[in-house]
Amino acid sequence: MFDATTILACRAGGKAVIGGDGQVTFGDTVLKNNATKIRKLYQGKILAGFAGSTADAFNLFDMFEEFLASRKGDLVKAVIDFSKAWRKDKVLRRLEAMMIVLDTDHIYILTGNGDVVEPEDAQIAAIGSGGNYAIAAARALHKHAQMDPEALVRESLAIAADLCIYTNHQIKIHTLENPSA
Numbered sequence: 001m002f003d004a005t006t007i008l009a010c011r012a013g014g015k016a017v018i019g020g021d022g023q024v025t026f027g028d029t030v031l032k033n034n035a036t037k038i039r040k041l042y043q044g045k046i047l048a049g050f051a052g053s054t055a056d057a058f059n060l061f062d063m064f065e066e067f068l069a070s071r072k073g074d075l076v077k078a079v080i081d082f083s084k085a086w087r088k089d090k091v092l093r094r095l096e097a098m099m100i101v102l103d104t105d106h107i108y109i110l111t112g113n114g115d116v117v118e119p120e121d122a123q124i125a126a127i128g129s130g131g132n133y134a135i136a137a138a139r140a141l142h143k144h145a146q147m148d149p150e151a152l153v154r155e156s157l158a159i160a161a162d163l164c165i166y167t168n169h170q171i172k173i174h175t176l177e178n179p180s181a
Helices: 054-070 075-088 131-144 149-163
Strands: 006-012 015-020 024-026 029-032 038-041 046-051 098-102 107-111 124-128 172-177
Touching: 006 046, 006 098, 006 131, 006 149, 015 038, 015 046, 015 098, 015 149, 038 054, 038 172, 046 054, 046 124, 054 075, 054 098, 075 098, 075 107, 098 124, 107 124, 124 131, 131 149, 149 172
Parallel strands: none
Antiparallel strands: 006 015, 006 124, 015 172, 024 029, 038 046, 046 098, 098 107
């Protein structure tokens, strides 16, 4: 279990949206309320979010961006290469960390074990200690409400923040739109 964060991503209607809360904890103490755990990568064309320690996040974001650059922004190829490298690196593979990466066409969950998971519905993914709360809310809202993906992510993270002690209401969101959709 990755304490201290909730990251939720959604792809729908030609949009890709990722959101995360701002809480950073150390044990049972809140260290920071407004951390940024999501980023736009590769000239703003890829979204990424991270669950795990902050120092690890910077290293993994930078490493993943290098793979994106070497693959000219091809998310699928970059994800595969990155996962292989993450798993082979003796230091990095010991990190208890996960990432979500997405664009308007794909969404993946990545782990240090070399896992590359495309969610079953290929639309919604969540990681972190509040991830199960956020994804449950997102799936229900997606199924029963006509919500814009950004509103869906924001509301689902708010629900997770009401339930998970490691998640707060300092929500940050990044959105990409496919101009041809």
